[in-house]
Amino acid sequence: xxxxxxxxxxxxxxxxxxxxxxxxxxxxxxxxxxxxxxxxxxxxxxxxxxxxxxxxxxxxxxxxxxxxxxxxxxxxxxxxxxxxxxxxxxxxxxxxxxxxxxxxxxxxxxxxxxxxxxxxxxxxxxxxxxxxxxxxxxxxxxxxxxxxxxxxxxxxxxxxxxxxxxxxxxxxxxxxxxxxxxxxxxxxxxxxxxxxxxxxxxxxxxxxxxxxxxxxxxxxxxxxxxxxxxxxxxxxxxxxxxxxxxxxxxxxx
Numbered sequence: 159x160x161x162x163x164x165x166x167x168x169x170x171x172x173x174x175x176x177x178x179x180x181x182x183x184x185x186x187x188x189x190x191x192x193x194x195x196x197x198x199x200x201x202x203x204x205x206x207x208x209x210x211x212x213x214x215x216x217x218x219x220x221x222x223x224x225x226x227x228x229x230x231x232x233x234x235x236x237x238x239x240x241x242x243x244x245x246x247x248x249x250x251x252x253x254x255x256x257x258x259x260x261x262x263x264x265x266x267x268x269x270x271x272x273x274x275x276x277x278x279x280x281x282x283x284x285x286x287x288x289x290x291x292x293x294x295x296x297x298x299x300x301x302x303x304x305x306x307x308x309x310x311x312x313x314x315x316x317x318x319x320x321x322x323x324x325x326x327x328x329x330x331x332x333x334x335x336x337x338x339x340x341x342x343x344x345x346x347x348x349x350x351x352x353x354x355x356x357x358x359x360x361x362x363x364x365x366x367x368x369x370x371x372x373x374x375x376x377x378x379x380x381x382x383x384x385x386x387x388x389x390x391x392x393x394x395x396x397x398x399x400x401x402x403x404x405x406x407x408x409x410x411x
Contacts, residue, residue: 187323192259199319202328208312210392220309221260228257230267231310236335237394238313240346245317246282252316336362338397340369349389356385364398372397
């Protein structure tokens with residue numbers, strides 16, 4: 159029983175080779191039809207990291223609503239920013255493919271970054287494909303106010319879509335932010351799905367498992383009782399939080 163995904167079947171595979179796969183030249187993903195793209199990401203089971211939904215189903219629902227624009231939401235997620243920094247070309251290509259699949263005329267990446275990080279990002283992504291918010295403002299509700307809340311996908315999903323189309327590659331790993339009050343080495347970790355959450359916590363220096371472990375951010379995350387669970391698509395942040403008793407209840411800081 160997974161605290162976010164419910165009843166989940168998974169396998170523990172031992173003695174795996176860690177050699178990197180050899181790839182042929184990538185397929186021209188832009189030349190694939192929308193039907194071929196939908197079939198590919200459905201067959202490969204690509205999941206949207208933003209909400210854990212099957213990406214093919216989510217894009218088909220958007221397609222029926224005929225949106226004019228599609229957003230990759232990188233406003234809050236540190237793992238999304240890290241993915242942009244490492245693979246901005248694959249992310250923007252995947253976002254462009256997703257926009258075409260749902261019939262949207264435009265596509266943008268929504269970010270909330272400091273001026274220094276934003277300047278760096280603008281070197282790689284055209285200004286017309288960036289919409290920027292102040293990083294110290296919460297909550298960022300502009301997308302909701304404009305009616306675009308239902309037309310957003312995750313940054314890692316964009317990258318996975320591209321790699322599925324170009325390399326026929328399934329979604330085998332994700333980037334997870336491991337942080338919080340009790341993390342001595344907070345970091346972003348690229349990790350194969352199925353890895354025990356306990357290992358991620360140890361890597362980030364979270365050894366005191368009596369603290370509260372939260373899957374997700376500190377505003378909307380889910381506290382969990384056991385760390386012996388696998389990392390799955392849709393898990394992008396893990397926090398180790400200090401718990402203090404205040405009057406009659408417990409509060410997270």
